[in-house]
Structure formats: structure tokens, C-alpha cells
Amino acid sequence: MNKKNITRVKATAAERFNDADWAAFDTLSDxxxxxxxxxxxxxxxxxxxELQQFQRAVNVKTIRKQLAMTQEEFAHAFQLSLATLRDWEQARTQPDQAARTLLKIIAHNPDLVREALSQYPLAD
Known part of the structure; x- marks a missing residue:
């Protein structure tokens, strides 16, 4: 297969729904x-x-905002990769189980996590 002949198009969310008849939809009752x-x-x-297998997503951005921290501050304070934090917040990836557990603890008691992590500083 010659890759020069392949055209890749990524539809935006707006483009995917352009064929919907929203006027007709708006006339329907609930x-x-x-x-x-x-x-x-x-x-x-x-x-x-299926519902039993669902896991409630940890909203990393909400946790960070409640702590009034920038992404950089949050990543540094809790020894997280800034790129990973951004991926989580933009839903490009999801935190694994260990990260979800850490995030829940951060949300519950951020000072305790900071204190614990201060015992094991990252090498610069």
C-alpha cells in the first residue's frame, strides 16, 4: 500500500453531528x-x-483547582509528571489504580501527602 495515497481526516465533534435534524429534535417531548x-x-x-464494573472517574482538575494550584505547582508538590497531569486533565489518558488512590488521598488530605513526600524528595 502506498501511504502517499492515504488521506487521513479527523472529524471535529461539530462535524460529526452536522447531519442531525435539531429542529425536529427540539419539537419532541422528553x-x-x-x-x-x-x-x-x-x-x-x-x-x-455492566454498571457494577463502572468506576467513578477522579476529576484531577477539580482536585487541583480546590487546592488553588497551577498544573506546575500541583505536579511538583505531589511528584507527578506535568505531562501526565495534563493528559489526565484533558482526558487523553486515565490515571491507573495507584494514581487514582493517590489522587483520592490528595483530595482528602493534601498536607499529609505533602508531608509524606517530603521524606522522599525527587532527585533533580
């Missing part, structure tokens, strides 16, 4: 919207088993 959604095979509700 009950009609729910009924149509239930009839859509691609939009079926999750089963109880």
Missing part, C-alpha cells in the same frame, strides 16, 4: 426522546452487571 432512545439498538441502557 417522553418521545426517551422512547426513541430506547428503540435505538446502539443506545441501549447498561445492564446491572
Amino acid at each position: 417522553e418521545e426522546v426517551v422512547a426513541q432512545a430506547k428503540n435505538d439498538p446502539d443506545a441501549q441502557p447498561s445492564s446491572a452487571a
